[in-house]
Amino acid sequence: SQKIEQNSEALNIQEGKTATLTCNYTNYSPAYLQWYRQDPGRGPVFLLLIRENEKEKRKERLKVTFDTTLKQSLFHITASQPADSATYLCAPEDNYGQNFVFGPGTRLSVLP
Amino acid sequence: DGGITQSPKYLFRKEGQNVTLSCEQNLNHDAMYWYRQDPGQGLRLIYYSQIVNDFQKGDIAEGYSVSREKKESFPLTVTSAQKNPTAFYLCASTLGGESNQPQHFGDGTRLSIL
Numbered sequence: 474s475q476k477i478e479q480n481s482e483a484l485n486i487q488e489g490k491t492a493t494l495t496c497n498y499t500n501y502s503p504a505y506l507q508w509y510r511q512d513p514g515r516g517p518v519f520l521l522l523i524r525e526n527e528k529e530k531r532k533e534r535l536k537v538t539f540d541t542t543l544k545q546s547l548f549h550i551t552a553s554q555p556a557d558s559a560t561y562l563c564a565p566e567d568n569y570g571q572n573f574v575f576g577p578g579t580r581l582s583v584l585p
Numbered sequence: 586d587g588g589i590t591q592s593p594k595y596l597f598r599k600e601g602q603n604v605t606l607s608c609e610q611n612l613n614h615d616a617m618y619w620y621r622q623d624p625g626q627g628l629r630l631i632y633y634s635q636i637v638n639d640f641q642k643g644d645i646a647e648g649y650s651v652s653r654e655k656k657e658s659f660p661l662t663v664t665s666a667q668k669n670p671t672a673f674y675l676c677a678s679t680l681g682g683e684s685n686q687p688q689h690f691g692d693g694t695r696l697s698i699l
Contacts, residue, residue: 477627505685516589516675516690517628524685562627566684572618572643573684575627 475501475568477576479561485582486553494548494579496563503565506539506546507573511560520561521548553583587612591676591691597699598663598670606661606694608676614689616682617659621645622673622693631674634659635682663696671697 480495496506504525509517523530523539523546530537536549546565550557560580564573589610598604610617616635620628630643634653648667653659663670673695677688 482625507687509688514693514695516591516677516692517688518690519687522685522687570684571682572630572633573688575620575629577625577627 475499475565475574477563477565477574479563479576479579481579482577483580483582485584488553488555488583488585490553492550492553492557492581492583494561494563494581496546496548496565496576498544498565498574501568502541502544503567504570506537506563506565508535508537508546508548509562509564509575511562511578513560517562550581553581555583555585557581558583589676589678589689589691591674591694593694594692596694596696598696599699601665603662603664604696606663606674606676606696608659608661608691610657610659610676610678610689612678612680612689613656614678614680615656616679617653618677618679618688619643619649619651619659619661620675620677622675628675631661633682 476499478497507522508520511517534551538547560578562578563576567574592607618633619631632651634640650662676691679686
């Protein structure tokens with residue numbers, strides 16, 4: 474069955490550095506993958522979607538890569554700020570191509 | 586502003602009681618979804634509906650029921666058959682039901698057992 478893993482439960486980095494979060498999936502090949510941000514007690518907010526034929530997608534300080542050979546997506550935040558502190562969820566398309574499967578999330582803390 | 590409204594924000598259930606969580610959207614989206622979120626776990630799909638008067642079970646539908654009588658509303662009932670209902674419940678919608686579209690989420694309902 475499909476399985477989604479995110480590199481670590483928590484990640485601490487210094488302000489101004491680049492944060493890199495990892496999402497790995499197994500046992501299937503999704504055509505789309507999304508990344509969301511979730512703040513405590515709030516619903517997730519959509520950030521980026523990347524398609525299997527796109528190697529990279531950028532939006533302001535955010536960059537997402539999608540390596541279908543490694544079955545992995547990387548999510549980068551450059552010049553990180555304390556306001557970037559949140560939990561980040563990856564969500565590949567499910568193996569039926571109908572819905573999304575959410576990973577457990579990585580809690581990012583950007584320290585001033 | 587368009588968006589998804591979930592109510593109540595906090596809900597307490599007594600043993601043997603059914604409770605209903607409200608989800609309303611004014612985005613004119615066709616598809617709506619219910620997820621459950623537990624600490625340290627990803628969102629798990631309970632039910633989804635791609636069109637009015639039609640809905641499908643997700644991965645963990647047992648102990649839950651839904652209805653979709655109006656496009657803008659998708660209430661979730663947590664029945665007494667759901668033995669571990671304590672969780673954060675999230676409602677979402679997409680413009681269509683395709684998997685290449687972003688989901689818009691409400692701010693959730695936190696359900697606890699008395």
